[in-house]
């Protein structure tokens with residue numbers, strides 16, 4: 001009897017082991033966006049591919065909608081290894097990794113194809129190495145479209161920007177960029193923008209169409225002025241603590257899965273930009289089209305003078321401009 005029950009226990013153990021590999025790991029992932037956002041769906045695709053290709057040895061669980069905190073804290077947690085993977089905008093890296101400033105610079109990319117060529121090429125690789133040096137390993141670049149200004153009162157001309165309190169991400173470059181537009185920059189976490197707009201603590205913010213829509217900021221700041229002043233991209237990354245414990249075969253699986261998820265995210269992104277614009281307009285947001293961005297771009301000289309002056313950064317800017 002005793003032998004039989006021991007045998008049963010051993011079989012149960014073995015079966016259990018077969019279903020859940022003994023070395024299975026569950027990773028915690030950070031994401032600021034709600035589940036239906038292109039970034040979130042890209043991350044979900046990444047998790048599916050990794051689970052499939054490691055036969056469930058590596059399971060990625062993404063906590064969407066900023067459940068694990070705001071962006072600046074999440075970056076610190078990734079560096080410490082308490083968050084295992086995440087998708088970030090590059091702006092909150094600006095003060096930590098100077099080369100990320102280059103791709104945040106205003107009016108730099110000619111179009112989406114130019115951005116992809118830069119990020120998927122040697123300039124993107126150089127930035128990835130710099131980000132890795134602070135403890136976060138970039139695997140692929142996600143799209144975040146063009147960012148524009150939106151406000152509670154209409155901004156039709158540069159003069160209308162004067163003195164407006166505009167929310168920016170926590171980055172010195174963003175503070176200087178907004179000052180160069182004549183506004184009064186107010187750094188705030190993403191999650192505080194809605195109530196700050198609603199209560200009038202700020203007059204406006206700036207973001208792409210999908211974020212303007214998903215956060216419902218369009219309900220409280222109804223004027224969207226298409227300045228398209230920055231195309232700062234985003235990164236899908238793993239904490240260096242995790243990365244260092246992986247063998248080469250698993251690293252290759254993660255890299256390939258990340259790149260495939262980025263291709264998927266970029267498709268979803270293009271579609272969502274159109275859809276979000278349609279949705280906010282249908283809900284009463286007013287679009288103020290800027291047809292000539294030249295005067296806005298000219299205001300950015302002091303920003304370039306400050307952030308593209310360092311020889312290494314100036315060289316990156318030159319290479320970006322020359323990328324076809």
Ligand code: GTR
Pocket residue numbers: 032071087088089091144169189190206207208211234
């Ligand atoms: C969004 C971006 C987020 C965050 C946010 C913000 O477009 O996807 O990662 O950077 O903007 O403005 O804080």
